[in-house]
Amino acid sequence: MAAAVLFFSAFLCLSVSAITGLRYGLLIAIGLGFGAILEGLRFGFAGPWRAMILRRDPAGIWAQLLAIGIVALFALPLIDSHSGEVNAAKAPIGYAMVLGAFVFGAAMQIVLGCGSGTLVNAGSGNIVSLIALPFFALGSFAGAFNLSWWTGLGALPAQNLSGWEGTLVTLLTLSCVAAFLWWKAEPQLRRLPKKLILAALLLAILALFNLIVSGQPWGVVYGLGLWVAKGAYYSCIDLSGSVFWTATGSVERIQASVLTDYTSLTNIGLIAGAFLVAFWRNSLSQPVPKLALSGWVYAAVAGFLMGYAARLAFGCNVGAFFSGISTGSLHGWVWFAVAFMGSYLGIYLRPRLGLEV
Template sequence: MSHRIWLTGAFSLFALFLLWFVSIRQSLLFLVGIGLGAVLAGARFGFTTGWRNLINQRDASGVLAQLVLLAIAAAVSIPLLAAFPGELSAALGPLSISLLIGAFVFGAAMQIADGCGSGTLYKAGLGIPLNMAILPMFALGSFLGSAHLGWWLELGAYQPVSLVSTYGASAALLLTFLGLALLAVMSWLWSKTAPSVKSVWNKTALIGAVLLAILAILNLIIAGQPWGVVYGFGLWAAKIAQAAHLFDPTGNAFWGQPVNAQALQQSVFLDITSITNIGILAGALWISARKNTDATKALTTTQWVVGLVAGFLLGYSSRLAFGCNVGAMVSGISTGSVHGWIWVVMAFMGSLIGVRIRRYYGY
């Protein structure tokens, strides 16, 4: 308990620092990030684990909780985007070859590394050794993926498609709910064939889904943009590379864009995604001070190497796919982006391969 008191004091001071020296928005986003990290860690809300349980055990409880999260977030986010088009933006990504390849690779890599973007963050905050080591590899991969993104997009890309802009809020919401209902029915039918599954509803996961949806909506309202994770990772690595004179963003298709070039020059505390990521780490750390983290078995050298390579691929592929389970799936689908739906299909196909690779290496 004493550890949590000290952490609460430290986080409060940091929030006040952001309020006084940066902005009220960044201070509030840090608090939202703490909430996200605390819920993810406290409920052990794993996007990766939910998919793996559906594939391996035909347990749909985790996936159904994720669909509840998407439904609640969409029910509020899509009308907000339609009502305030100038103040709020959706998580849109181009329909590209890089999206297809990146989402597939990410789906496989996240099963091997046992974590997506948010999963890597909160598990690192819990002090799980593999995820702590994966985090910098994720950042490196995200940076290199962003630096190479221009080349990947030249292979073929179409403009982002927004359901809200194309069809209006009502139709966009209806299409989103129909898509989520279809996925729910498919998951339900898949789980019914597994006699070991006692129930397709998990109370803890559902509570976590509701809380995450509320926090994601708050992130949209406060930041003006949806919840994201991987951009912050790439920015951290890009700043280090630039400071070490290993990277010149001038002329780069991604980092040469005005908004990204500005992010490289200004304090990381001004970056929306970074401050939320820091909050997620803090929230998970706060949870770890309350109770012991799950016991982790010792890994072999081969498992460490495979895990770190998977972590690098997570970063690289997520940049090609314009997001991870959070930025592409949760934020993409809940704000009416077609690329989010494509991401889910390709990432799940990749997960079918990833769970087998994970099993082969004995994780």
């Protein structure tokens, strides 16, 4: 079993390298690592937020903050010293971003998976995520299609922390959030398991490799929307009504091979990595939830809203929260606070939509 997993991983990376070049082969390898860590070590985003809200268990969020802090410690100086070569995940803070973050936080709790979580769960055979994923991609495409209208409602310019001062402020703020969670946690749950510490360390290392190899932070949402945009383009669907999809960079990516798009490669690797871990564990055959038809419809709608909202919010838990904060973007902090509030709504709605049996 292990030999088959290693063979497939090596074959995939070498094939991509042979077709498009070493950089792209490295990115698919990084994506495989992301998927293996998230699935293999049970590191996630939506689940830990739910655990804190329902059980006051902060361990999963502590692990997220630890990983973000490790990345920030190295990424912020790197971005500062290599401006133009290595970029931050900066975005404006506006009405669209705040609304998008809130809706995303609610929708991810309805389907029990954020952007990366939906990819991981789909790769490991979760039926609800397999239903939600294509609608997530459609939502990402649709949100990008009319993003200019939403941003036209008003926004502050993108603001980024930089230099050693920015690094210090980021690490201190992460520490304050961690301390607040410790204060709010159940006393018997004030611990961070070694498995999550290891996962946070490995995830941070991979995120830094992704930043160095691609020149941009780890993201998820753009790649999913791009897949739908490619399908629309080659189906001769007119995209001229969208400022986003007719921008020079987007047109070039639509027309180019998917194997040369950085975010697509890590997304593909993430799904494959989760699949390989589930295959190794012999856990691909998951029971189908006994949901009413309405439950499946709600899962699809939530998937679409998650993709649409993530595009308005300039990212999901990965692109906005993880990569935003770790590369100094102030919008990452706003996204975190608003999406966490949205999670309360999603947790309230989930059983009422027939998604808990």
